[in-house]
Amino acid sequence: MPAELRTRAEQAVELAIEAGADDVWAVATQSRDVEFNYRDGALEKVQDATSRSLSVQVYANGRYSSHRTTDLHPDRLRVFLAQAVASTVLLEPDPYREITSPDLFDDRPEVNLDLVDRAVSKLDRDQRLGLCVALDEAARGHERVISATAGIYDGAEASVAASSNGFSGSREATYCWLGTSITLTDRGERRASDGFYAGGTHVGDLPPAASIAETALDRALVRLDAGKGPTGRTTMLVDSRAASSLVAKLLQSADAQSVQQGRSYWSTLIGKKAFSGKLTLTDDPLIRRGLASRLFDNEGIASRPLSVVEAGVVRNIYVDTYYGRKAGMQPTTGSQSNVRVGTGGKSLDELIADVGEGIYVTSWLGGNADGTTGDFSLGLRGHIIGNGVVGRPVGEMNVTGNLRDLFRGLEATGNDVYPYATILSPSLLFTGVDFSGA
Numbered sequence: 001m002p003a004e005l006r007t008r009a010e011q012a013v014e015l016a017i018e019a020g021a022d023d024v025w026a027v028a029t030q031s032r033d034v035e036f037n038y039r040d041g042a043l044e045k046v047q048d049a050t051s052r053s054l055s056v057q058v059y060a061n062g063r064y065s066s067h068r069t070t071d072l073h074p075d076r077l078r079v080f081l082a083q084a085v086a087s088t089v090l091l092e093p094d095p096y097r098e099i100t101s102p103d104l105f106d107d108r109p110e111v112n113l114d115l116v117d118r119a120v121s122k123l124d125r126d127q128r129l130g131l132c133v134a135l136d137e138a139a140r141g142h143e144r145v146i147s148a149t150a151g152i153y154d155g156a157e158a159s160v161a162a163s164s165n166g167f168s169g170s171r172e173a174t175y176c177w178l179g180t181s182i183t184l185t186d187r188g189e190r191r192a193s194d195g196f197y198a199g200g201t202h203v204g205d206l207p208p209a210a211s212i213a214e215t216a217l218d219r220a221l222v223r224l225d226a227g228k229g230p231t232g233r234t235t236m237l238v239d240s241r242a243a244s245s246l247v248a249k250l251l252q253s254a255d256a257q258s259v260q261q262g263r264s265y266w267s268t269l270i271g272k273k274a275f276s277g278k279l280t281l282t283d284d285p286l287i288r289r290g291l292a293s294r295l296f297d298n299e300g301i302a303s304r305p306l307s308v309v310e311a312g313v314v315r316n317i318y319v320d321t322y323y324g325r326k327a328g329m330q331p332t333t334g335s336q337s338n339v340r341v342g343t344g345g346k347s348l349d350e351l352i353a354d355v356g357e358g359i360y361v362t363s364w365l366g367g368n369a370d371g372t373t374g375d376f377s378l379g380l381r382g383h384i385i386g387n388g389v390v391g392r393p394v395g396e397m398n399v400t401g402n403l404r405d406l407f408r409g410l411e412a413t414g415n416d417v418y419p420y421a422t423i424l425s426p427s428l429l430f431t432g433v434d435f436s437g438a
Contacts, residue, residue: 002158002170005030008072009162012056015078017164019085023059023099024164025300028052028072033155034123038132040147041140056081057099060088064097096325100299102166104321104331108302109286113293115173117202120154123176128152131178131209138213139180142221146191150180150213153199167300175291176203180213182220192226194219194363198420201289219362222383222393228438229384229394235358235411236399236433237351237385240418242363243425247281247341250403253371254308255334256323265374265404269314276410280342281309283318283333290338292422297333306332308339341425344413348427351414353388359399359435360385367398374403397437406430 005028012026030052037045054077055068065088069080135150154176162168179197186192196216198206206212238246258264285294285303295303299321307315319327320334352360360383367378377400384391407430414427 002160005158005160008054009160012054012081013162013164015081016058016085019082021058021060021085025057025099027055027159027161029159031157036128036132036152038136038150041136058084058088059099060085062093063088063091064094065091096322099165100321104301105167109295111286114289115201115293117174119203120174120176121156123154134209135180135213138210139182139217142217144184145182146185147183148180153177169296171294174201178206178209178212180216182216184220186224192220192223194223226393226395229359229397229435230438231436233432233434235355236361236430237355237358238361238428240416240425240427242361243428244418244421244423245364247423247425249369250407255318256320256327256329258371260323260327263372266317273313275309275312275407277312278410278413279309279312279407282307282340283337284340285337287338292337294337297335299334301331301333339423342413343415343426346414348414348416351412351427351429352385352390355385356388358385360390376403397435400434
């Protein structure tokens with residue numbers, strides 16, 4: 001498959017240059033996505049979709065445009081690219097739009113990231129159905145279960161990029177996710193629900209299906225008889241799964257585009273100690289079997305680990321070539337890959353004991369975070385912590401504040417990294433957090 005995609009990408013570059021483009025960046029992609037959903041003892045949905053596409057970025061006479069097509073037939077591709085170039089030269093010039101400099105292609109790592117599991121492509125209907133049945137049987141192993149929805153989601157993607165200034169690179173990866181969502185009867189007409197999903201590039205790295213469903217059931221059972229939590233300021237312990245989402249909100253405007261457009265509080269933080277010394281964030285695209293691992297980014301910039309925050313000091317943000325030029329910043333990489341959050345030495349149980357009194361957050365329920373100011377308000381589900389022990393479940397409450405202030409108050413990080421995400425975070429312990437509830 002990559003050989004055919006390479007032919008299409010290189011052909012697109014040649015045709016666009018023939019049509020009058022000065023420079024061209026082309027990416028040919030093919031993917032297959034399979035989904036089996038199983039609900040309450042019966043197969044509910046099967047979907048198997050394969051797609052191919054070609055995207056091109058055209059640089060012509062100081063102008064720039066991007067185009068995409070799913071028709072890769074050579075004759076029609078010639079017409080498509082001729083029209084793309086013709087439309088580009090009619091646009092307003094943009095002096096900041098230039099194809100990636102070949103200097104940024106240098107020193108591309110030569111490592112095997114091991115992102116392809118041939119076992120994924122060999123999964124058949126019976127195997128997928130068997131995994132769904134195993135999930136369903138374990139998920140419905142309690143008298144309070146009203147409904148359980150299980151599923152397996154797997155697939156593969158291959159892409160090849162080529163440019164008029166010498167870039168050529170490919171990426172192949174597979175994925176497989178298993179999980180279930182469960183709803184239980186609670187007091188009166190109330191319902192309790194939760195779920196758990198595990199995924200990765202290799203099927204063999206996942207827990208057994210029954211174990212995944214048992215975790216989902218346990219998470220739902222502890223939600224029974226939940227009530228509002230108290231209003232006040234206290235310590236917050238965020239479970240590693242929920243912590244990944246919180247770190248994502250912190251990083252949402254840590255990029256050159258947001259900075260250049262005046263939409264980021266990170267603009268004044270580079271080189272300064274902006275957060276707690278307990279916070280270290282490293283973007284690492286070279287993790288073996290990582291969900292977002294890569295040898296180059298979408299501009300062809302060679303991959304290397306990037307220190308974003310080191311012991312509270314902001315070292316770098318994500319800088320692509322275009323907004324880097326506009327903001328006068330040197331390119332780092334234009335997008336996130338895997339983000340490692342620095343770990344501490346204590347387990348989750350030890351952190352809970354250290355809290356004494358506080359709120360243990362296990363998941364978020366909506367809300368928002370402003371990338372310009374850092375202000376946030378998030379709904380949550382979790383538990384009261386009293387005397388260093390996890391107590392009654394709580395919900396129908398919010399946590400509010402400012403992300404900069406919150407991460408200045410990061411007191412500790414655990415050693416329990418959540419592995420099924422691109423942000424690899426342990427549990428996080430914060431002090432002085434405002435909650436609104438009962």
